[in-house]
Amino acid sequence: MGDEKQKKEKLRQFGIDKLKKIAVSGDKKTKEQKIAAQLFATDYWKNAQVIGLTLSNEFEIDTRPLIEQARATGKIVVIPKTLPKRQMAFYAYTEHTGLKRSNFGVLEPVSTHLYEAEMIDLLIVPGIVFHPEGYRIGFGGGYYDRYLQEYPHQTCSLAFKEMIHSDWQPEIFDKKIQHLLID
Secondary structure, X not given: OHHHXXXXXXXXXXXXHHHHHHHHHOOHHHHHHHHHHHHHOOHXXXXXOEEEOOOXXXXXXXXXXXXXXXXXXXXXXXXXXXXXXXXXXXXXXXXXXXXXXXXXXXXXXXXXXXXXXXXXXXXXXXXXXXXXXXXXXXXXXXXXXXXXXXXXXXXXXXXXXXXXXXXXXOOOOOOOOOEEEEO
């Protein structure tokens, strides 16, 4: 078990390094636009009324265009807030929602308009490294792993091809992402 944990930690660092290189390469925006176009063409995006996603940091795939497109087409956007015991909940995110930086440095909503998991039609799940079969390695907090155990609807992750790595085995608690879109 320790070996697998070490391997995941090395892959996590590998993924962060890849993302940071892409961020400064000049190709990031074009790659993001290709992935976003794929997403917007899917039935699960078109049919979703409530979309859950994170506010990306500077080296992750930019979620602002997704938020803008969702709002432009009348969809409700919800973003996560971390809770005690490595839990999280999603709250409405409008242009009037206040944001506060979490202990992890992530912007979270200052909102009381909670959306339960069954109310979210599509969850766009972040990750740093993805297995070709749809499993993911995130930042290591386990928040999404826990949330996905009870989440009943469509899941999707967006990845650059540089983030795909098959040399690891998903663990028992890892939940497969239904749709993995790659540039």
